[in-house]
Amino acid sequence: MEIIVEKMEELRQISKEIWKNPELGYEEKYAHKIITDFLKNNGFHVEESYLHPTGFRASFGTTTDRRESGGGGGDKGSSHACVMVEYDALPEIGHASGRNLVTESGLAAAIVIKSSIERGETKGKVSVLGCPGHEGNGGKVDAIKKKFFEDIDFAVSAQPYTSDISTPLMLTIMRLCVTYKGKQAHASAHPWEGRNALDAAVLCYNNISVLRQQLKPLMQIHGIITKGGVKPNIIPGETEMEFYLRAKDHVDMAVLQQRANGAFVAAAKATGCEIEFNFQEKPYSNLTSNPTLAKLYEKNAEKYGISFTRNCEELQIPVGSTDVGNVSHVIPTILPTFSIGTSARNHTEAFAEAAGSDAAHECAVNVGKALAATAIDVMSDKNLQMQMKEDFTSVNSASMTAWH
Structure with a gap:
């Protein structure tokens, strides 16, 4: 995790700049530029304006022939992890969903995974999907339709909230x-x-x-x-x-x-x-969190001081809805929520203010570390890869096919 220490201030500045300059969905030109510049400067191959003018995809690493290996986890195959980031704001109340922190935690995770691949500690590939227009526009649904996730083994992201929940209820x-x-x-x-x-x-x-x-x-x-x-x-x-x-x-x-x-x-x-x-042509599916990924995330997050709520009543409260849910019906996925040190609820001015604080920055970076550690665990262990896939098949076979 040495790379995080080196990039800590840069990650903070990216989060701050996005927070100070809120842009609505598909209008995130400034956020698009500073995020893609960061990824380019950190050795990722970046395709700007992917699917939408303010979307992007970035990648680092390689995988062997998927047809021979049967995908990640095979004897000849290596895993391909995807980190999803969001950066659109809400009308009038700015980053009251804290998507500047979604980006910060995602970028932190991506550079740690890349560093591990670069040093030869992990085999595989990491991609970062820039998802504009999350607030109702369904950028990830477009990515599914364009078959972006076909050669990806699993996806991770995180959502700022009032508490830490590894498998939040999203409708x-x-x-x-x-x-x-x-x-x-x-x-x-x-x-x-x-x-x-x-x-x-x-x-x-x-x-x-x-x-x-x-x-x-x-x-x-x-x-x-x-x-x-x-x-x-x-x-x-x-x-x-x-x-x-x-x-x-x-x-x-x-x-x-x-x-x-x-x-x-x-x-x-x-x-x-x-x-x-x-x-609206892009409805969002319910989130089906992958049990293997969720358990690994909890284990890794606790190492960084993250304490998960065990309050049964709180765990039964819906967090909302997200197009990450659609992704979770396609490949193994997790979208844990994380506390940013405020009791203010999402979609309020008070939460928007908290999303720009130093405390929120520290939380986002720790979540990024935990996401990265989870991805590296899976990419380095064939048994975990197999268990993750078995869990995905089991969980999703019990639900209706998602609309993609």
Whole structure:
């Protein structure tokens, strides 16, 4: 881990610069430049603007012919590890998800793995995938469709949070826009000629609120009215609503979609409006953490002073949703959460402030070390490679096939 000592200040500065200059998804030009410059300067082969203008992939090392070896872990094969980094911010509240720290921990992990390969201690290859537009845009889903993960054996990343959890609960999510189309009319002179699309939206919201009482614990629906009309004396002819549907897995999501659809359509029928659905094309799958990787990560993280929560109630609280979930249905994957020394919750101004602190930097670097140690353990042990693959097959065969 000597390389971390050498690069500590540089990693801190990268994290700080991303934090001070928040950029929305697919607009992360500054972050893209400073991250790719760092990787180039540290001996990685970098392909800029991979899949998206602000995406990239970087690699170091080699693997033997995968067709002969059957992939990583074979007698003739060597492992290929992927470290995923994210760097987009949220509207108005900046890095309230701490993705500057996702990048910092990922870069720390990548340079340690590279150093181990370079010194001949580890055989194989490490790739870094730059994932822009995590907040709803699904950059990793695009990477899956472009077969980026086909020759990769496992993937790692980490997410800042209020506590350290090796296998966080992350839900399947479906995003959609619901549009109600009615008929405009003068609200005072001839209201009977109108069909009120705002009434449809209000009824829809109330329908969903009532439905929530009857849903299973991990089924969630969040919604807002994004377009409600133009003027009080004009009966709204069109309204729009944005909804997020979340569930434990794809089976429950199918049930939730069916029940939510009843609430959406009922509002249209009651008001005489037409209804249109526009689904976001890249839904996120639930995270299926690889047990072998998760156990190794816990063991390594504890060496760096990371203490994992054992609070059962906290472990049952969903952390959110992520396109890392989609990756976890394709190859063995972990996405542990890590504390940054604050009790503030994600997606708040207070968490954004904490994400720029020195304490958060120290946490991110330690997580990077633990991720690297986990990857090196697997890359150096054929038995662990086999166990990781067996766990992947076992866990994922019990779930619905992910949408890629």
